[in-house]
Amino acid sequence: MINIIDIGLGNVSSIQNWLRSCDFDSIRINKASRFEDGPIIIPGVSSAGIYMSKLRSLSLDEEIIKRASSGSKIIGICLGFQIMTDYSEEDSGVRCLGLLNGKTKYLKDKKTHNGWEDLSIDTRTKNNQVDFSQRRTKKVDGRVYFNHELYVELKEETYCHVLDNNITSFAFKKNLFGLQFHPEKSQVTGKKLLSLII
Amino acid sequence: MSFRICSTVLLDASSNVAIQSYGFKLKRVLGDIKSVLYYLDIYQVDEIHLIIPFKGEGSNPVSLYNSLKFIPLSSPLSIGGGIDLKSLEMISRDPYFERIIFNSAFFDDHEVIRYAAKKMGHQAIVAYLPFTFEENQLAIYNSKIDAFCGVDDKFWDDVNNLSNEVILLDAYAEGTKQGFSFSVLDFIPLPINKFLISGGINESDIFHAKQMKLAGVSIDNKTLHNEFSLKGLR
Numbered sequence: 001m002i003n004i005i006d007i008g009l010g011n012v013s014s015i016q017n018w019l020r021s022c023d024f025d026s027i028r029i030n031k032a033s034r035f036e037d038g039p040i041i042i043p044g045v046s047s048a049g050i051y052m053s054k055l056r057s058l059s060l061d062e063e064i065i066k067r068a069s070s071g072s073k074i075i076g077i078c079l080g081f082q083i084m085t086d087y088s089e090e091d092s093g094v095r096c097l098g099l100l101n102g103k104t105k106y107l108k109d110k111k112t113h114n115g116w117e118d119l120s121i122d123t124r125t126k127n128n129q130v131d132f133s134q135r136r137t138k139k140v141d142g143r144v145y146f147n148h149e150l151y152v153e154l155k156e157e158t159y160c161h162v163l164d165n166n167i168t169s170f171a172f173k174k175n176l177f178g179l180q181f182h183p184e185k186s187q188v189t190g191k192k193l194l195s196l197i198i
Numbered sequence: 199m200s201f202r203i204c205s206t207v208l209l210d211a212s213s214n215v216a217i218q219s220y221g222f223k224l225k226r227v228l229g230d231i232k233s234v235l236y237y238l239d240i241y242q243v244d245e246i247h248l249i250i251p252f253k254g255e256g257s258n259p260v261s262l263y264n265s266l267k268f269i270p271l272s273s274p275l276s277i278g279g280g281i282d283l284k285s286l287e288m289i290s291r292d293p294y295f296e297r298i299i300f301n302s303a304f305f306d307d308h309e310v311i312r313y314a315a316k317k318m319g320h321q322a323i324v325a326y327l328p329f330t331f332e333e334n335q336l337a338i339y340n341s342k343i344d345a346f347c348g349v350d351d352k353f354w355d356d357v358n359n360l361s362n363e364v365i366l367l368d369a370y371a372e373g374t375k376q377g378f379s380f381s382v383l384d385f386i387p388l389p390i391n392k393f394l395i396s397g398g399i400n401e402s403d404i405f406h407a408k409q410m411k412l413a414g415v416s417i418d419n420k421t422l423h424n425e426f427s428l429k430g431l432r
């Protein structure tokens with residue numbers, strides 16, 4: 001069962017549609033007592049200040065951190081990835097979950113990044129960060145959809161890909177999976193990726 | 199960043215069906231909205247711009263927008279038409295769309311645009327500006343008064359500051375392949391990479407738009423008429 005954080009913010013229905021299209025069951029989580037065993041998805045499409053404030057008011061921030069440290073898989077999508085870092089510049093500065101050592105910053109000159117970029121993940125490439133050995137899917141090639149104005153800058157080693165414009169496209173570390181793009185809106189590639197990370 | 203081939207879909211609020219529009223006047227039924235979105239998703243269009251062409255005031259799109267939530271799309275979706283503060287509050291609780299498209303708000307309701315940017319980020323804001331361009335006179339459509347009108351530099355400053363991208367619709371060419379009026383771009387003081395052009399788009403327009411490094415094109419009815427054409431155009 002996949003837990004999707006649903007606090008009245010974020011594109012939860014789109015995430016559910018994506019999971020359903022690949023035959024994964026999911027449950028919407030709005031309180032700590034509702035979690036089931038399985039991966040946790042933090043969705044995107046909101047802003048860090050509002051989102052963190054709501055997470056804290058429901059004590060879900062502590063629960064996510066606790067579950068991450070006990071090995072639950074955490075998948076952050078767009079904003080979900082950004083709040084996995086220590087701090088975000090959005091909404092005049094927000095302390096975030098601190099699962100990944102780094103910061104989320106505005107793109108240079110407050111520009112935004114909309115559109116499609118190539119993605120290539122070959123799990124046979126040697127890395128010390130994520131164990132893909134049990135995965136049936138070994139490689140994902142295609143294009144993915146980005147729509148954001150902040151980006152993640154990490155200070156620790158991860159299995160990651162950084163685009164030409166210095167944007168971290170994805171960063172994986174043990175049970176933590178951060179995706180700056182929207183896999184749920186990345187058509188065929190998004191579905192392939194799901195079978196790799198879930 | 200790759201050039202985008204997007205599709206514009208018009209949704210008639212009274213009948214809940216997708217419609218085709220020609221020259222900003224003639225409307226014809228295109229089909230069930232779910233089927234239209236489903237097929238655009240299958241064709242892997244780069245982005246879908248779903249517009250409910252409300253005219254005048256007093257529209258209430260919330261239930262219509264919320265009903266779209268259950269269409270399982272794997273393509274990016276932008277929505278626009280009749281969105282005010284109240285409806286925005288409702289639909290942004292679980293946005294199944296990535297971006298919001300505004301037209302008349304750029305003329306007289308910046309508050310709703312700022313609120314949308316606060317809720318969903320500046321990257322989510324798209325301006326939808328149908329235009330006419332005759333004898334070097336540019337007029338922009340304002341849906342609230344259902345009329346094309348002249349605009350000043352302040353208007354363009356606001357569009358530039360508030361929006362992330364701008365869909366420029368050549369109104370008279372809408373629904374045809376007669377060609378987009380590229381000369382209008384010389385009269386609009388915005389960065390060229392902000393434009394998604396629409397109306398009259400044909401193959402040579404796409405080539406030209408790519409050369410000019412525009413953000414992309416948004417094709418109307420024709421995307422559905424030529425079902426496997428999108429990859430070739432890309």
